[in-house]
Amino acid sequence: MDKQIYVADIAAEEGKQVTLRGWLYGKRSGGKLHFLQVRDGTGVIQAVVSKKDVPPEAFAAAEGAHQESSLEVSGTIVKDTRSALGFEMHVSDLRLLQGEAGYPIQPKEHGIGFLMEQRHLWLRSARQRAILSVRHSLIKNIRDYFDERGFTLVDSPILTPTACEGTSTLFEVPYFDLGKAYLTQSGQLYGEAAAMAVGKAYVFGPTFRAEKSKTRRHLTEFWMVEPEVAFMDLEGDMALAEDFLVEIVGRTLAKHRHELTTVLERDVTALERVQKPFPRITYTEAVEAIQKAGHPITWGDDFGGDEETVLCKQYDRPVMVHRYPTDLKAFYFKRDPNDPKVALGVDVLAPEGFGEIIGGGQREDDYATLASRIDEQKLPREAFNWYLDLRKYGSVPHSGFGLGVERTLGWICGLPHVRESIPFPRLMERLTP
Ligand code: 4AD
Numbered sequence: 001m002d003k004q005i006y007v008a009d010i011a012a013e014e015g016k017q018v019t020l021r022g023w024l025y026g027k028r029s030g031g032k033l034h035f036l037q038v039r040d041g042t043g044v045i046q047a048v049v050s051k052k053d054v055p056p057e058a059f060a061a062a063e064g065a066h067q068e069s070s071l072e073v074s075g076t077i078v079k080d081t082r083s084a085l086g087f088e089m090h091v092s093d094l095r096l097l098q099g100e101a102g103y104p105i106q107p108k109e110h111g112i113g114f115l116m117e118q119r120h121l122w123l124r125s126a127r128q129r130a131i132l133s134v135r136h137s138l139i140k141n142i143r144d145y146f147d148e149r150g151f152t153l154v155d156s157p158i159l160t161p162t163a164c165e166g167t168s169t170l171f172e173v174p175y176f177d178l179g180k181a182y183l184t185q186s187g188q189l190y191g192e193a194a195a196m197a198v199g200k201a202y203v204f205g206p207t208f209r210a211e212k213s214k215t216r217r218h219l220t221e222f223w224m225v226e227p228e229v230a231f232m233d234l235e236g237d238m239a240l241a242e243d244f245l246v247e248i249v250g251r252t253l254a255k256h257r258h259e260l261t262t263v264l265e266r267d268v269t270a271l272e273r274v275q276k277p278f279p280r281i282t283y284t285e286a287v288e289a290i291q292k293a294g295h296p297i298t299w300g301d302d303f304g305g306d307e308e309t310v311l312c313k314q315y316d317r318p319v320m321v322h323r324y325p326t327d328l329k330a331f332y333f334k335r336d337p338n339d340p341k342v343a344l345g346v347d348v349l350a351p352e353g354f355g356e357i358i359g360g361g362q363r364e365d366d367y368a369t370l371a372s373r374i375d376e377q378k379l380p381r382e383a384f385n386w387y388l389d390l391r392k393y394g395s396v397p398h399s400g401f402g403l404g405v406e407r408t409l410g411w412i413c414g415l416p417h418v419r420e421s422i423p424f425p426r427l428m429e430r431l432t433p
């Protein structure tokens with residue numbers, strides 16, 4: 001095939017004769033004219049097919065092209081101030097490559113169940129393409145943030161011998177003669193080992209939770225980025241989380257203002273407010289605020305989606321809730337030396353009701369305390385010996401957090417459900433396509 005020319009770069013082709021390859025997004029036809037909306041993954045261009053300008057087979061091909069048929073159009077690129085692109089093609093030839101009639105997704109309202117079933121095709125819609133590209137940028141901005149600050153990306157395993165975030169949400173996998181493995185819930189424990197090697201590490205990969213939750217915030221497979229830093233306490237962790245969010249939201253907004261406002265109809269003023277400082281409140285203060293808002297909750301209860309929604313709606317930017325009851329938190333959290341009933345952990349809740357996007361905190365760095373926490377939570381000590389080693393050979397205070405990519409993207413794009421923020425969502429009741 002000759003050099004591929006893309007719609008995104010079409011301005012450079014003005015006045016030239018070029019060939020574009022793509023799919024038929026839409027079509028309007030008059031007697032002697034077809035207006036084809038051709039998309040190539042980088043943009044959509046109108047290709048005008050006039051009976052007098054093309055061979056009869058080409059005109060017939062345009063007539064017979066169906067929605068999402070693949071095709072090749074050749075013609076001259078001309079300025080067109082009426083179109084969003086600013087250019088259109090005056091077609092001189094057209095070749096239909098492939099495409100049956102009956103593309104399942106029509107320009108009308110489809111139910112979400114149907115669209116999810118057609119996810120492999122639904123990705124071609126303008127809205128889904130916008131979400132895919134914002135996701136791509138968000139991930140790049142996350143990586144750039146850490147890369148520019150001297151962090152080293154360290155990959156953690158997906159098949160693991162133990163639980164990191166409680167034993168109730170583990171996916172089991174048979175593992176040869178060794179019995180069972182589990183799909184990782186979080187790379188944190190490996191991130192801690194990495195931080196002791198490189199100082200500032202981050203783990204970034206897919207994580208799994210066999211969570212029996214059918215909420216708009218839960219996936220069974222999601223992507224998490226987890227920075228981990230040696231010689232950092234909870235205060236430093238909160239400062240990092242705050243700075244990180246301001247940067248990644250700001251950069252993503254700067255790049256995708258157009259998609260966010262026009263395609264996704266997001267109110268971007270809500271994102272512009274993501275500036276320092278974020279309010280910081282204790283769990284205890286949060287409980288009082290939730291109670292004041294008329295929601296029944298007592299000290300010691302975990303926040304469900306409803307409590308998070310009530311709380312984060314009271315702020316115009318992300319809120320950091322720190323020092324949760326120790327009993328609610330995983331074994332690795334360090335307890336507050338001033339009040340051991342609470343752990344040195346922080347959750348960051350996104351505004352507008354989007355809820356928790358970050359969870360993290362300072363890690364227990366004392367060998368004996370950590371060992372007894374592992375025993376108290378009835379976790380198999382042998383499997384954690386390597387993790388305990390980190391507290392034996394040069395233990396230092398250290399902290400980190402995990403940010404869920406899909407929840408963060410859902411918030412940035414203003415999506416009502418997290419299922420649209422990952423190309424092929426895995427939910428309790430969905431494993432296909
Ligand atoms: O709060 P979580 O469970 O924290 C951890 O896993 C820590 N080990 C992270 C760390 O300190 N390194 O999860 C972190 C984030 C949540 O705030 C949320 O954004 C996302 O991961 N998350 C989910 N996203 C989608 N579906 C689920 N089922 C999620 N569970 C957690």
Ligand code: MG
Pocket residue numbers: 347356358359
């Ligand atoms: Mg959490």
